[in-house]
Amino acid sequence: DVKVTQSSRYLVKRTGEKVFLECVQDMDHENMFWYRQDPGLGLRLIYFSYDVKMKEKGDIPEGYSVSREKKERFSLILESASTNQTSMYLCASSRRWGGGSANEKLFFGSGTQLSVL
């Protein structure tokens, strides 16, 4: 089975701190994603990457950046954390889009609950 591992289950940070959220997948997937999940809003895409060193903005990239130096690792960076970034952050991966349903299935990590005080 695909395993997507997020380094921390819970994080508490202070306003203005630089925050790193790490994600590793073990299935050689090309695509990796960062979502944030807020009650009633579902999952909103922050950034995604379809290859090493490539990144694309999602729907809500403001206040975030990402890094993909290795295929298996995708990091989300909050340059200066703010209280409105308190949320559950979900990392996901998938095979390269090829038109088949199996290639489009996202595999999620268990999430990191970030609290910014």
Place this chain on the structure above:
Amino acid sequence: GESVGLHLPTLSVQEGDNSIINCAYSNSASDYFIWYKQESGKGPQFIIDIRSNMDKRQGQRVTVLLNKTVKHLSLQIAATQPGDSAVYFCAENRRENAGNMLTFGGGTRLMVKP
């Protein structure tokens, strides 16, 4: 703007009954839809998907129905069990750039009463 949304935020059903979770979408260009299940403390897990050239797809105890005319998607769970208690998300796939971009609905919480 275009969005995917759910009609009911919470659904409570009796164990053994069938459950139906509904989802409305507005992006007529979306051609692929997915249902995810998220249990407490876990990330969403894939349940079933359907392409726009189909109107029904069945899995193990689950069926997804797609009505493109009214832009409506539903997830039917047969003989609902306590283990089905979770938040269910529908998502539509819009193809942009070289990857997948899923737009998720707000989620429906399914509560199964013993």
